[in-house]
Amino acid sequence: MTRWGMVIDLDRCTGCAACEVACKSENNIPTVSPEQAEMGRGMSWMRVIAEVRGEFPATTAQFYPRPCMHCDNPPCIRVCPVQATYINDEGLVGQIYARCIGCRYCGNACPYTVKYFNWYGPEWPDSERRYLNPDVSVRPRGVMEKCTFCHHRLQKARENARAEEREVLEEDYQPACAEICPTGAITFGDLDNRNHRVAALKDDPRAMRLLEDLGTQPKVYYLTSRR
């Protein structure tokens, strides 16, 4: 059974936030004004969060790129009153924008705060508007959205593989963040497929998951030698 998942090597992450930018342009994530961002309404499905330890000058920093965890036991889908957020049989947690009523219960239920709400209608500067991705639907005002593991790329990969009469390979389907990462810190693939790198990496002794004891069973693993 396919279970799409991600392994992020924090020992390689430099905190450059290229993944954030790639995600933003791949997924048509609207641009929010500085005032709105100040209010806590910024949107980035992939976000690099810094953990700073110690007092200056004896400080160390660790960066956590944080996409949707695509939990195997997602708390968000249970609370949605209209089934607008769901998990499919390949473990991807999806969001039905056309059905969402915008109650934001899923946002409250998510322990990783990966859900974003469209407080206003989406807006882009004119310079960006021309480069919107036609493969990704633009979300209207008043609905929830979040990282999809670029599942539109999976659809394309599957069509190509079917045309060539073969299985979907690891390199056929990579989300924008994994593709762009300059240090190769983000690995993506099928956690249950021995031919995909993530299957072995998730069992690395350095592997851990965020808030593992909540029982949400995230499919995003972090590798770190300092815990």
Add this chain to the structure above:
Amino acid sequence: MRPDVTARLASLPPDERALLRPLVETSRGFYVTAALLAVIGLWGILAYYFQLRDGLGRTGLNRPEYWGIYIICFVFFIGISHAGTLISAILRVSHAEWRRSITRSAELITVLVIGFGAIQPIVDLGRPDRLLNVLFHAQLRSPLLWDVMSIGLYFTSCTIYLYVPMLPDLAIIRDSGIKAPRLYRFLAAGYRDTPSQRAVLERVIGVLAIVVIPIAVSVHTIIGWIFAMTLRPMWHSTIFGPYFVIGAIYSGIAAILIAMVILRRAYRLEHYFRDVHFDYLGRLLLVLSLLWFYFTFAEHLTVFYGAEPAEMRTFWAKVTGPFAVPFWLMVVGCFVVPFVLMARRATRTPRGTLIAGIAVVVGMWLERYNIVVPTSVNPIWELESFGHYLPTWIELSIMAGALSGFILLYMIATKFVPIVSIWEIKEAREAVREVADRVATYSGAPDVSAAAGHVP
């Protein structure tokens, strides 16, 4: 007032005359207050129009502060609605005779405030145009959907529970002919107060009073569960179901007391809302203030003693941090003021209960604020930053509009139905002998019951 109406009113027996007078006689103060409330209500509607036009961005909500004033008001208004039905049902079932003059005013609060509570989550929706998706795509594991069902059932049963005991009074108004004859002929539904009709009525009321109790308990339990079913610090608590029910009854009794003091003054109901009613309801308020304190203390002690880091961040934010002012004001409003006033007979007066009632209503609003906001701004994952929340004038106007709308509707309702149940007051006079007999049966003095003509 038209002379024929005056003549008809004057020809009625004293209870009817006193209690039906507000239906046909309206003071200038009433019109002024109603106009003021209507303006505030319209202002609230205007604010909602701006929000609909521009989006929820007009509120102060953000990520992670997804829920704010609207959800606080939702819990608050539905809490107030527990006044009537639960109190009146419990008192009826337990045969508390002193209930007779207060049940109607309490039940009316329930039915009229519940709609203002139920619209709050709809105002809070990003896409109110898709509201019916909760029916078309119902996802039964969601506590929000349980809430839709329980509030729907609660509203229906409370409306029936208000209407059925009102039938004899509607028939009295119809027969007196003092107001809108066709309306009351319709509303009274052919009730003639024959002995057989009365017997059926009493039986139906008896059944309804029992049925509405579990429904009322379920409503606020489920509202508590909406929070408790998430993994958030200080929401994920088993105590929330009963804690919310107790809080709802508490704010409900406080609302009844405020309404009674105002009604007594405005409609000269001193004869019906007597000192004993304020004394007894004050005692009930005292019991609930202690229960509230017990629940609040138990909840906070458990969190503090366990000392989980995520829970402790929320705990300290409430006790000494940015929410310390609303937190300690809540403790004063929900415990210190009502406890001190209601513990002494000398202050269980209309004036004392009014002060305690206002303190409790404000305190219970703050309690919901202290439940919703500190947890919302504090995500479980400690690397996410602590959020902040400042409501905008849109949210505050909608809150003020809803509160004014409820008060206005309540005022208008007092012009259409007697706010004290006429037939139950009359029945009380007849019931004196029956009560004496009943008391005699518990007191174990067989000669008294034999003297009253009873054969065991």
